[in-house]
Amino acid sequence: MHKFGFIGLGIMGSAMAKNLLKAGCQVTVWNRSPEKTEDLVALGATRAETPAAVAASCPITFAMLADPAAAEEVCFGRHGILEGIGDGRGYVDMSTVDPATSQKIGFAVVAKGGRFLEAPVSGSKKPAEDGTLIILAAGDRTLYDEALPGLEAMGKKILHLGDVGKGAEMKIVVNMVMGGMMAAFCEGLALGGKAGLATADILDVIAAGAIASPMFALKGGLIAQGIFTPAFPLKHMQKDLRLAIGLGDRLGQPLAAAAATNELFKGGRAAGYGDEDFSALYKLID
Amino acid sequence: MHKFGFIGLGIMGSAMAKNLLKAGCQVTVWNRSPEKTEDLVALGATRAETPAAVAASCPITFAMLADPAAAEEVCFGRHGILEGIGDGRGYVDMSTVDPATSQKIGFAVVAKGGRFLEAPVSGSKKPAEDGTLIILAAGDRTLYDEALPGLEAMGKKILHLGDVGKGAEMKIVVNMVMGGMMAAFCEGLALGGKAGLATADILDVIAAGAIASPMFALKGGLIAQGIFTPAFPLKHMQKDLRLAIGLGDRLGQPLAAAAATNELFKGGRAAGYGDEDFSALYKLID
Amino acid sequence: MHKFGFIGLGIMGSAMAKNLLKAGCQVTVWNRSPEKTEDLVALGATRAETPAAVAASCPITFAMLADPAAAEEVCFGRHGILEGIGDGRGYVDMSTVDPATSQKIGFAVVAKGGRFLEAPVSGSKKPAEDGTLIILAAGDRTLYDEALPGLEAMGKKILHLGDVGKGAEMKIVVNMVMGGMMAAFCEGLALGGKAGLATADILDVIAAGAIASPMFALKGGLIAQGIFTPAFPLKHMQKDLRLAIGLGDRLGQPLAAAAATNELFKGGRAAGYGDEDFSALYKLID
Amino acid sequence: MHKFGFIGLGIMGSAMAKNLLKAGCQVTVWNRSPEKTEDLVALGATRAETPAAVAASCPITFAMLADPAAAEEVCFGRHGILEGIGDGRGYVDMSTVDPATSQKIGFAVVAKGGRFLEAPVSGSKKPAEDGTLIILAAGDRTLYDEALPGLEAMGKKILHLGDVGKGAEMKIVVNMVMGGMMAAFCEGLALGGKAGLATADILDVIAAGAIASPMFALKGGLIAQGIFTPAFPLKHMQKDLRLAIGLGDRLGQPLAAAAATNELFKGGRAAGYGDEDFSALYKLID
Incomplete structure (x- = not known):
């Protein structure tokens, strides 16, 4: 059974995390407003207290955040990803951010001993619900291969495009x-x-x-x-x-x-x- | 059995005329280079000597010409459409011309007692062969209704858009x-x-x-x-x-x-x- | 003493005609609204009844009209320039018109035996009053040479640019x-x-x-x-x-x-x- | 007698510094390639060993550098402006840099107890030689007033446009x-x-x-x-x-x-x- 973390349960993120659950994965979730985790927990997800706790407890953590500022806060902030990542665990940021932000996050994750993949998506609410997103992944190739079962639960078309930045x-x-x-x-x-x-x-x-x-x-x-x-x-x-x-x-x-x-x-x-x-x-x- | 004239047997026109024949229509054809009529005649078409002869012998004549100059020549030239049209017979010009040329031809046809429809098409060789053109008709509404069986043999989507000029x-x-x-x-x-x-x-x-x-x-x-x-x-x-x-x-x-x-x-x-x-x-x- | 006709006494034209008078030229004027000729007549100009009369009585006639429609009316209309021009007399149209209108007027004047120059100006009211217009002449070179004393009374910079159309x-x-x-x-x-x-x-x-x-x-x-x-x-x-x-x-x-x-x-x-x-x-x- | 520092003796800067000397100012110069100071020293300038030495010894130091990178190096680098500025002494950066770089330099200078003015110029080699540059100053108003005799030796039009960034x-x-x-x-x-x-x-x-x-x-x-x-x-x-x-x-x-x-x-x-x-x-x- 695949085990994934998922951070960011807005309109897109909650639909995507549900698809992971539907595909039979074990999912640990975190969201800034904790009440948004209730739906997911009701469907079988585990709730963690911080992004760091998610990253520390899952081999691979996905994130879907609103903008570059939120993506940076979740990564670099107090109890953020950087405090939990390491030992080759993977972080897959699916938020839409500019290439520079993506590279900055990726560099920091790798410096902590983690692996990083950016994976912005094309498609909005409906494809997120239907699991038919287009996923534009780039970065660590081994992480891509291991994350693929999760990505395939969320998208219908998944590409690996090269180094971090190419997805953006x-x-x-x-x-x-x-x-x-x-x-x-x-x-x-x-x-x-x-x-x-x-x-x-x-x-x-x-x-x-x-x-x-x-x-x-x-x-x-x-x-x-x-x-x-x-x-x-x-x-x-x-x-x-x-x-x-x-x-x-x-x-x-x-x-x-x-x-x-x-x-x-x-x-x-x-x-x-x-x-x-x-x-x-x-x-x-x- | 529907009887139509067809003038202009280039790549587009010959494919379109063949679709009229396939649909069981009786077709009289003319082309500036007469050898291009041979294929059509072999398939059952009748060959006329001039555009005027086509227009005089068919209730409705279609034309598919290369450019505004050719469209004007076929209409206004020696032995042209104007010398054969009249008595309410119809002329449907499917060539792509500018609105002004179309209006000029339509006005002249009507002045001779004919009826006029412009009907430029969207789509190139393949849809012409398959009878799946989009036909943008505009002009005389009664002529449109009478020409419809022919238009439907050539196109999959036929619209009547208003006065002459609207198709262009x-x-x-x-x-x-x-x-x-x-x-x-x-x-x-x-x-x-x-x-x-x-x-x-x-x-x-x-x-x-x-x-x-x-x-x-x-x-x-x-x-x-x-x-x-x-x-x-x-x-x-x-x-x-x-x-x-x-x-x-x-x-x-x-x-x-x-x-x-x-x-x-x-x-x-x-x-x-x-x-x-x-x-x-x-x-x-x- | 130079003798010129001048047709069109709007804001620009009346200022230009006054500069001809100031330069000591003999000037015959016409304007659609005859009251606009009064100022000029008070300064020594002669008033004619029609454009044709101006063109017939002056070796060279200048015109400064509001737009292409007015320029065509003065040339081709009843009692227009074409009815008075001929015998090598010159017509210098200083109105701003498109090259096609200019060529049409020029062709007609030449067909009647006249000579033609287009001479649109750059500059508005003040330079017209000060005689400091830029004059963009094109057309008959001999007429240009003969009209130069008049053009120099109206402009500070006068160029001959080639065939009719080049000024426009x-x-x-x-x-x-x-x-x-x-x-x-x-x-x-x-x-x-x-x-x-x-x-x-x-x-x-x-x-x-x-x-x-x-x-x-x-x-x-x-x-x-x-x-x-x-x-x-x-x-x-x-x-x-x-x-x-x-x-x-x-x-x-x-x-x-x-x-x-x-x-x-x-x-x-x-x-x-x-x-x-x-x-x-x-x-x-x- | 006014005393100024001048840093950056390229085509523009050497001409500007010469104009300060011509206007009777006492000038201390520095340039990355020291041989470019020779001309100025022959005309009466004093040569300093580092930007810091210039900024420490002159009430007001001007700089004219090639690009934002050079401007940053001279300010933040080893023996740079920041190591010499303080006690209300002024730094006037006349290089063309983007507003962000200008604000960064200005903020650092002020943090060290100095005063800052950006003053990019409009005009190239000839106006620099003739002392007819247009100088777009912005920043500390008291420094502007004190630098004005120097600016007037270099430019014919000097404006104070507001806060740092407005000049850029x-x-x-x-x-x-x-x-x-x-x-x-x-x-x-x-x-x-x-x-x-x-x-x-x-x-x-x-x-x-x-x-x-x-x-x-x-x-x-x-x-x-x-x-x-x-x-x-x-x-x-x-x-x-x-x-x-x-x-x-x-x-x-x-x-x-x-x-x-x-x-x-x-x-x-x-x-x-x-x-x-x-x-x-x-x-x-x-």
Whole structure:
């Protein structure tokens, strides 16, 4: 029976930890607000008092935290991962953080005698629940192999992409493409609308052709209804575009279309749509 | 038994006319180079000597011509459509032309007592052969209803979008979205490549997520192999982007992302890739 | 004594015609609203009843009209230039029109036996009054030489740029540069303002360095005061940018920065600033 | 008699220190390569062995260093400024560094009991020699007042812009405007050239009108001759554009035109023009 730790039981994390339990794993959990552990405990999980206690008692600990600040706090803070890791035990950080933060955490874990894997995911609430996330792992290869049964309980597509940092970079690249698609989509809907074409017809034509995508199908209908409840907040998309532009700067890769897209999303943020779904860019453009 | 004329037997047109025959229709054909009619005649089509003869002998005549110049020549030229149309007979121009050309042809057909429908298609060789084109019809509604059995033999999705010009505008809008997607895709592949990510991994991640699309699946593999054989030439994409920007100008719709994309494709043309596939934009960006 | 006709006595034209009189020329004038001729007549000008009468009675006739429509009406309309021109007499159209309109007028004048020069100007009311316009002439070289004494009374810098159309193209190129400068300037003022820098300090630093320009000096002060009274309307700047992008399209010249600038000015038009000065772009950006 | 220290005797710094001597100041100098102090000593300067010795012996020490790394080394390194500063003595760093580096140095100087002023300059070799730099000071106001006699010997325009960081931000804002102007200028020259207009004519028209600027006058002639010897290297302009975009990101200011310009300059870097003058952007665009 596989034994894993799991830290961070937000919307994503609790769904992912449940999938570990469903797959028959033994799971030790910790969350900053302890009441969020109740559901998991009811399903058979063990509750630990600190991240350090999780890391000390499990061969491999997964984490899914809200942002780089939370990821750093859980690792470096009082009773954090660093105080429990060691003896080759593994830490798999699945939070979305920038490559620099990831490398900093990984370096510290290794310095303490642990092993480290970054494994940010692509996909939001529904795929987390369904165990169909895309997992972009990078770092220690032996840890990857040992963590695989757990990763496979949470995701449908798991890749090992190289050294720590490559998972974060893959996520940035793919989100940059997504941002560009959304900008093109919103401009198309706005232009078509002004030309007198019915939005439903435009969505129909797009859905029937080579550019059809699950994102257009889902977001198109919501945009048509004026629903912008955040699945992926606009400000996070803009942050990823900023990171992509910065990556291009370091690597000498001009990104004219992504730069124009980034400024559009910045305009969306300036217009007050930062906390709405990234498809709220439509409101800025139309 | 439905009886249709069909004018223009290039790669697209001959496949489409064959689908009319397969559906059991009686088809009269004409092509500027007469040898291209042979295949169709062998399959049961009748050959006419001029466009005028087709239009005069069939209740409804379809046309699929290479560009606006050819579309105008077939309509207004010697022994052209205008010399045969009349008495309520219908002309359905499926060529991709700008809205102005379409309106000019439609106006002339109606002035001669005919009925007119523009019906540009989305999809290239394969969907034309399979009868799975998307047909963007606009114009005379009664003609649309009568032509529907023929359109259904050629396409899987047929829409009536309003007055003449709306079909052309829909095509421009959708191709603008396609151009933006391609620019984002090429920039993503180039950036990921420079970051040391394997192209196959990037394509894998894209294919597994919400932004997956048939276009990325098809073109991604070809780009990875360096194959840019034209399915849709880069210069045609740039022309459609130019038309989209111009439409936005007339309608007061700013299109910052599409404008950046248009300049990228112009750069592709300037670099000599105009006659390659529009995915050859990758060569400019990488 | 030089004898010239002058057609079109708006703000620009009346100032220009006065400079011809001040230079000792004999001037015959016509204006659509006849009362605008009174000032000129009081200063010694002769009034004619139609454009045709001016063109028939003067060796060289200048025109300064509001837009391409007015320029076409004065040339092709009833009692227009074409009814009076001929026998090698010259027509110098100083209106700002697109190259195509200019070529159409020039072709018609030459077909009637006249000679033609386009001569759009750079500069607005003040330089028109001071006789310090920049005159971008193109077309018949002999007419240019003969018109020079008149042109020198109106401008401080007079160039002959080649065939008809080159004057209009030069104006488009220079206005494109001007539009790009204004966009950069407005973004700089907005960014600096958000960073807490005083606008007066930014203007001071710019004025003291290598990028100082009369435009920044004049417009900077007005922007700081929120004054956007049109000297050059925003919608005209956007039109020139559109023409520049179109020229780049025909000539295969990518223009990424100008395209971004064009979309910004389109945004200014969409926000309702089209009839204000083109520096009102600041209101969109800030 | 004013007494100043001066650290960093490169092209800029040696010219600036000479102007202090010419103005009758007593100057103590230090440079990493000691042979560069010889000229200054021959003109009356005193040579010190370390930055610490300069800072310990002069009421106010100026520094003009090549980049942030050099600025940090001189301040924090062995025998650096921090080992000599204190007792209210002043350190005026005139190097071009990002706001964060400037704040870090300023904070350390103050923590040691010194006073700090950042004072980056606008202008290159010639204005440094002529004492006509523009000096963008920010930080301790009393130090500014006391340093003013020295600053006035080096610059023609000296501003105090607020807290430490504002000088660096002003420089970024102004260089962003400069970059946008250069992009517009290069696109204009390239477009005009393709349209068959003579470069000399375009430069003439620009020089005669409202957009004339010393930069266009100087760079236009050099571009026409294909001379791109670096006065301000392209890679430095791109770095400043990156910083400006980043500043806009933090402050919520969309910068569509600057972002397009930044990607053009990145393209220039990718094409290998990074060490040439920033006007070498022309080679990328044309």
